[in-house]
Amino acid sequence: MKHIEWVIEVSGLTKTFGDFTAVDAISFKVQKGEIFGFLGANGAGKTTAMKMLIGISVPTSGAARVAGYDVFTESEKVKKHIGYMSQRFALYDDLTVKENIAFFGGIYGLGKDRIQKKSKQLIEELGMESEANSLVRSLPLGWKQKLAFSVALLHDPKVVFLDEPTGGVDPITRRQFWEMIYKAAHLGTTVFVTTHYMDEAEYCDRVSMMVNGAIEALDAPHRLKEKFGVESMNEVFLKLARA
Amino acid sequence: MKTVFYIVRKEFKQIFRNRGMLPIIFVMPMIQLLVLSNAATYEIKNITLGVVDHDRTSTSRALVNHFAASSYFKLQPHFEATNAAQTAMQEGNVSVVLEIPRNFERAIGKEQQAALGVTIDAIDGAAAGVEQVYITQIIQRFDRDLQRNTPWKLSTLKPVETIETIPLFWYNETLNYKTFMVPGILVLLVTMIGLFLSGMNIVREKELGTLEQINVTPIKKSQFIVGKLFPFWILGLVVLSIGLIIARWVFQVPILGSLLTLYLFTTIYLLVVLGIGLLISNFTETQQQAMFIAWFFAVVFILMSGLFTPIESMPQWAQYLTYLNPVKYFVEVMRMVLLKGASMVDILPQLGKTFAYAVVVNGLATWSYRKTQ
Numbered sequence: 033m034k035h036i037e038w039v040i041e042v043s044g045l046t047k048t049f050g051d052f053t054a055v056d057a058i059s060f061k062v063q064k065g066e067i068f069g070f071l072g073a074n075g076a077g078k079t080t081a082m083k084m085l086i087g088i089s090v091p092t093s094g095a096a097r098v099a100g101y102d103v104f105t106e107s108e109k110v111k112k113h114i115g116y117m118s119q120r121f122a123l124y125d126d127l128t129v130k131e132n133i134a135f136f137g138g139i140y141g142l143g144k145d146r147i148q149k150k151s152k153q154l155i156e157e158l159g160m161e162s163e164a165n166s167l168v169r170s171l172p173l174g175w176k177q178k179l180a181f182s183v184a185l186l187h188d189p190k191v192v193f194l195d196e197p198t199g200g201v202d203p204i205t206r207r208q209f210w211e212m213i214y215k216a217a218h219l220g221t222t223v224f225v226t227t228h229y230m231d232e233a234e235y236c237d238r239v240s241m242m243v244n245g246a247i248e249a250l251d252a253p254h255r256l257k258e259k260f261g262v263e264s265m266n267e268v269f270l271k272l273a274r275a
Numbered sequence: 276m277k278t279v280f281y282i283v284r285k286e287f288k289q290i291f292r293n294r295g296m297l298p299i300i301f302v303m304p305m306i307q308l309l310v311l312s313n314a315a316t317y318e319i320k321n322i323t324l325g326v327v328d329h330d331r332t333s334t335s336r337a338l339v340n341h342f343a344a345s346s347y348f349k350l351q352p353h354f355e356a357t358n359a360a361q362t363a364m365q366e367g368n369v370s371v372v373l374e375i376p377r378n379f380e381r382a383i384g385k386e387q388q389a390a391l392g393v394t395i396d397a398i399d400g401a402a403a404g405v406e407q408v409y410i411t412q413i414i415q416r417f418d419r420d421l422q423r424n425t426p427w428k429l430s431t432l433k434p435v436e437t438i439e440t441i442p443l444f445w446y447n448e449t450l451n452y453k454t455f456m457v458p459g460i461l462v463l464l465v466t467m468i469g470l471f472l473s474g475m476n477i478v479r480e481k482e483l484g485t486l487e488q489i490n491v492t493p494i495k496k497s498q499f500i501v502g503k504l505f506p507f508w509i510l511g512l513v514v515l516s517i518g519l520i521i522a523r524w525v526f527q528v529p530i531l532g533s534l535l536t537l538y539l540f541t542t543i544y545l546l547v548v549l550g551i552g553l554l555i556s557n558f559t560e561t562q563q564q565a566m567f568i569a570w571f572f573a574v575v576f577i578l579m580s581g582l583f584t585p586i587e588s589m590p591q592w593a594q595y596l597t598y599l600n601p602v603k604y605f606v607e608v609m610r611m612v613l614l615k616g617a618s619m620v621d622i623l624p625q626l627g628k629t630f631a632y633a634v635v636v637n638g639l640a641t642w643s644y645r646k647t648q
Contacts, residue, residue, distance in 0.1 A: 083648075086491050087491065087647060088487065088490050088491055088646065089647065089648050090647055090648070108493055108646075109493075111492060111493040112493040114491070116488070116491040118488065120484040122483070122484045122487060122488035124285070124485060125483075126288075126289050126293065127285065127288060131285070134281070135281055135282075135284075135285045136492070138278065138280070138281030139489070139494050140492060140493070141277070141278065141493075
């Protein structure tokens with residue numbers, strides 16, 4: 033039997049704000065190299081759950097381990113081994129492509145030689161050679177998103193968290209973006225991604241559906257479709273979110 | 276250490292790339308220094324003087340001439356009646372009215388004394404006080420001249436004994452207000468630059484969402500804070516240096532003490548200001564909020580620093596409050612070092628308090644900076 037390495041283990045994770053329970057005792061596991069889709073309507077608690085996993089929000093109760101470290105007690109160690117790309121573009125607009133790469137590489141302690149090597153490789157892969165010294169501000173949104181994803185992978189994290197990475201991006205760029213995700217997963221990086229596009233949900237190995245702070249369904253897309261007797265993930269989503 | 280270097284490099288790049296910020300950092304303080312130092316003065320000149328002369332004699336005209344000859348007063352055309360002068364004061368056309376009664380000359384000749392009516396517009400109480408002093412001095416001088424010109428009186432009356440005080444002004448012999456104000460305004464500029472730049476900076480990253488990206492990295496709080504504040508610390512010292520050059524060569528402010536002492540104090544003082552800015556950043560969500568709070572502190576600190584009004588004339592409770600004001604210590608040190616030539620030992624009390632302040636403020640700021648919500 034093949035040994036399974038769990039990169040994210042969550043059990044009973046809860047976050048309350050006063051009387052409001054944003055995340056209600058969610059439990060799941062994600063294995064190495066998996067593309068895990070984290071779905072839910074707006075306000076279902078996806079972002080709150082994700083913020084607990086990346087160590088910028090303290091859980092109210094429950095337990096979670098990410099990349100082998102406890103998010104309660106070792107959140108700074110967790111941060112060393114994860115990458116994160118937020119909903120809002122969060123690279124520095126007034127720095128160039130190269131400068132952003134060098135800055136984040138430096139923050140993660142990559143060392144000068146490695147930053148230079150990574151920087152060259154990354155710019156080549158993105159086909160941004162002629163934009164390497166332009167301010168990020170001047171790039172089209174799709175390019176910015178691809179750059180942000182590459183920067184999130186700069187320090188070879190075990191898991192990368194993507195919060196609606198393809199919002200507002202054209203279909204061709206979305207396609208390219210998912211090719212990048214596949215490539216990263218193939219190289220062994222676990223991808224934890226939230227999205228509102230149900231066609232993207234189909235690309236995931238497994239998806240979870242969050243409704244009102246709780247996980248209502250969790251399985252591979254084809255199994256979920258079977259279970260609910262529908263043709264697409266879109267219908268699965270509608271059935272669950274309306275229930 | 277390396278991490279700090281990466282942050283510092285990034286901050287400097289962003290500062291020098293921001294075409295809107297650069298003039299604010301370098302040009303505005305210089306303009307303020309040049310303009311404010313000339314404008315902020317307690318010297319009162321060109322006081323509009325209205326005269327109602329009921330006497331119309333050579334003596335009364337001599338008195339008016341004494342006023343006219345003074346550079347402090349600007350004589351307005353004579354008023355015929357008292358109420359005309361009152362109306363003029365009501366309308367703000369004159370700020371002092373001198374009323375010379377009928378029989379003024381005769382009273383002086385006969386009784387050796389005469390009454391004069393002086394009305395001062397006292398809306399600005401401090402100015403009114405100064406004006407009163409000027410008026411008294413001019414009348415005394417008139418009095419002396421009068422006695423000198425009528426020698427027969429000296430023989431018949433007992434000799435005039437006047438006690439005259441001859442003041443010696445130390446450290447600023449010519450009572451030049453610029454010498455007094457320029458060091459103080461320099462303090463103001465260094466304080467504002469430090470407070471506003473650090474207060475706005477981190478909150479700006481909060482607004483942009485880049486702070487969240489920083490917070491998911493394994494960077495240490497202390498590394499981040501040192502990296503963030505270091506560039507502003509340097510900028511504060513640069514602004515001080517440019518200001519000192521202007522003070523020395525434009526305003527001829529003496530620099531009697533050692534610059535090393537001044538810079539040592541400023542480096543520690545800047546830590547206090549930057550720490551306060553950082554604290555403001557930590558407790559606000561938008562640049563607007565941070566701006567308002569920074570202004571609040573700036574105004575209170577500056578008005579209670581002894582920069583414009585002496586601390587000794589504040590009520591006791593306010594004087595106690597000024598102990599918490601870092602700007603007060605810097606104003607004192609700046610004036611002591613530049614004008615009195617104070618040495619390191621002389622400023623030790625201020626240095627010690629400022630150092631303690633820096634430790635407390637930056638401790639609080641580091642503690643209250645949260646990577647995790």
